[in-house]
Amino acid sequence: MIHSVGNACSSGEKRVRMPAVAGAFYPADADTLRETVVSFLSEASSAEADKEVQAVIVPHAGYVYSGSTASEAIKAIPSDAVYKRIFLLGPSHRAAFDGASVNNAFDSYATPLGQVKVDREVCEALKHADPVFTYVPEAHAREHCLEVQLPFLQVHLQHVPPIVPVIIGTQDLAKLRRIAQALQPYFTSDNLFVISSDFSHYPSYEDANRVDKATGEAIESGSLRKFLDALEKNARKGVPRLATSACGQSPIAVLLLLMEGRKDLQVRHLAYCNSGDAIYGDKDRVVGYHAFSIVKKAEADAFALTGEERAQLLQIARKSIDYELARKTDLPYDSTKMSPALQQHCGVFVTLHKGGKLRGCIGNLIGFLPLYRLVANMAKLAAFEDPRFYPVKESEMKDIDIEISVLSPLRKIQSIDEFQLGRHGIYIIKGEHRGTFLPQVAEETGWTKEEFLGHCARDKAGLAWNGWKDAELYVYEAIVFGEEK
The missing domain is CATH 3.30.700.20 (Hypothetical protein ph0010; domain 1)
Structure with missing residues (x-):
């Protein structure tokens, strides 16, 4: 097992962000990890991957619970797709701060499968674009939500481009809009956005299915307002033990803000399960997992004004x-x-x-x-x-x-x-x-x-x-x- 808790080691003059959750959320042995991911991907839907995937929403729990659902999102990406960079957006589980933390302190992220380069130039550009972007070291040190996406990308993609790791610590809509504005120039077909989020936390199995269905349908509509309304309605239902409908609600909100006015994009729902479906799952207290892809429509409706x-x-x-x-x-x-x-x-x-x-x-x-x-x-x-x-x-x-x-x-x-x-x-x-x-x-x-x-x-x-x-x-x-x- 890899026990490096957050963190950094130097390779020459390069700084490497070492794995924080290898051996816990996923296997620490490289061969076992690769076999595990390959197995998940082989069992995922055999439907042909979309030719132009601009973003995916992927769960970030331990692979034994959410790996099958995560593989559906990753497999939707063409394995031979060539992206300039991958933007990883996830929620903060470890640090409290009011903004977005972009990790420009490291040259690469390591997993048992090797290293993935960080696009530090873009990280710096985001920090200069708006002070809502900072670097909060503790937001990244032991955070799992971005790290667990990397082995899937390393195994599936023939070419793994540099990443831009962003942890979002605010739910303030005005700040989320500023984050989206700074990211907007990069929200193009030559970049991939990976949005990390689990869904309902700790209701019963049956309640999770109902709550997550409402949240999923709102996301599938592509409407930020419907998504926020669904979260609010779920919270008002008085569902026992429901702590949240989406732990990654802020990264999802940023994605929906990026999509506003984009008639050429659509959201596709790919898969759903919750932890109660896993072999070790407890059906009294579960966590929900959705997978979505955001793809280019075959033909975009032309925008016109009378x-x-x-x-x-x-x-x-x-x-x-x-x-x-x-x-x-x-x-x-x-x-x-x-x-x-x-x-x-x-x-x-x-x-x-x-x-x-x-x-x-x-x-x-x-x-x-x-x-x-x-x-x-x-x-x-x-x-x-x-x-x-x-x-x-x-x-x-x-x-x-x-x-x-x-x-x-x-x-x-x-x-x-x-x-x-x-x-x-x-x-x-x-x-x-x-x-x-x-x-x-x-x-x-x-x-x-x-x-x-x-x-x-x-x-x-x-x-x-x-x-x-x-x-x-x-x-x-x-x-x-x-x-x-």
């Missing part, structure tokens, strides 16, 4: 600025009169022009609020917070035209051959450096593709002119519309 919806957004943008100038406290919209399209979470930019010249432009690529609310916020920021301009004055408003760009989800590209000048906006990420140009910038400037990328790298992302060549590139499309004067 003429009436566009006019409504333009009116909200103008009213937001007018109300701010007049110091009105009323909302510039009636939230009860918003269509489903206007309630979706989409990225948006609001641009102000005066006499044909730029007067302000602020936006958000992610879409962390319903579209109508984000338009209101971005309009005010464009008018009063764009650091390139003085705040807009009331006397100027009659001469200002408003333009809105509603954005599609970000899509990672491998080559600039995939980038279409004039159709696509570009988003450049390299470490802490980030910058974007909207699609219409190409028409306004007359730049070539290389000039478009060079200016974005240098002028927006703060890189060298050719900095885009070794950066991560994402494209998006925009529905662009403006006021008719």
Whole structure:
């Protein structure tokens, strides 16, 4: 048995996070461990793995209890899939803190099957992206929820990429939304998100089945609101000994936040059991285990806005600025009169022009609020917070035209051959450096593709002119519309 409790050893100058629960949650002997995992995977569903798996939700109990369910989620991932990195998100069982702890202190994680590299550069980038990310050593030292996923990934995947280990210690929705915002640029098809969570804790076997069914159906809907409502309803039922409906509710909530507005993704329920189903299981006090995959739909529904919806957004943008100038406290919209399209979470930019010249432009690529609310916020920021301009004055408003760009989800590209000048906006990420140009910038400037990328790298992302060549590139499309004067 491996008894290293949390932790670190040095291999030369490299720091290795040693196993904390080998010999307890799973076998410590490498051959036995491999045979155990292979056995679970061989007994998992023989259904063909989905070609594009973006995330899985996997239990994290001892293998004797949850290994069969965990294998269903892992086997849903194509074994020959090539991911750039794997984001491991789990709840904190060992430390109390109000945020997310990303483990950038180690170069790799060890299991009896070998070492898995940590993408420390991305870990650092997350800490710089938002102070909600920190490093809390005790959150990782003896934590099992991420560690137990690694042997399954090591056995199943032909190529195991670097990992980004994140333990979430908060249930504050505002903080969870900030965590999701920082992770959003990485929530693309070339990264895999592994969400670690068990479900009901300690009710009877029959009660667990009922409680977990409600929670599972809410997750399968892909709706954060339905998930949170299910947790609340389960808590109000007075189920004896029910301590929680999902110990990983925060990582699951972050996943559902990442999925908001993504019509191209769907949740698939793969398997369920609880500890009472295991050979050593006690049916009086059980823990529930679900497995889910989040996959790309065959065809994504195209996002569109009607003429009436566009006019409504333009009116909200103008009213937001007018109300701010007049110091009105009323909302510039009636939230009860918003269509489903206007309630979706989409990225948006609001641009102000005066006499044909730029007067302000602020936006958000992610879409962390319903579209109508984000338009209101971005309009005010464009008018009063764009650091390139003085705040807009009331006397100027009659001469200002408003333009809105509603954005599609970000899509990672491998080559600039995939980038279409004039159709696509570009988003450049390299470490802490980030910058974007909207699609219409190409028409306004007359730049070539290389000039478009060079200016974005240098002028927006703060890189060298050719900095885009070794950066991560994402494209998006925009529905662009403006006021008719």
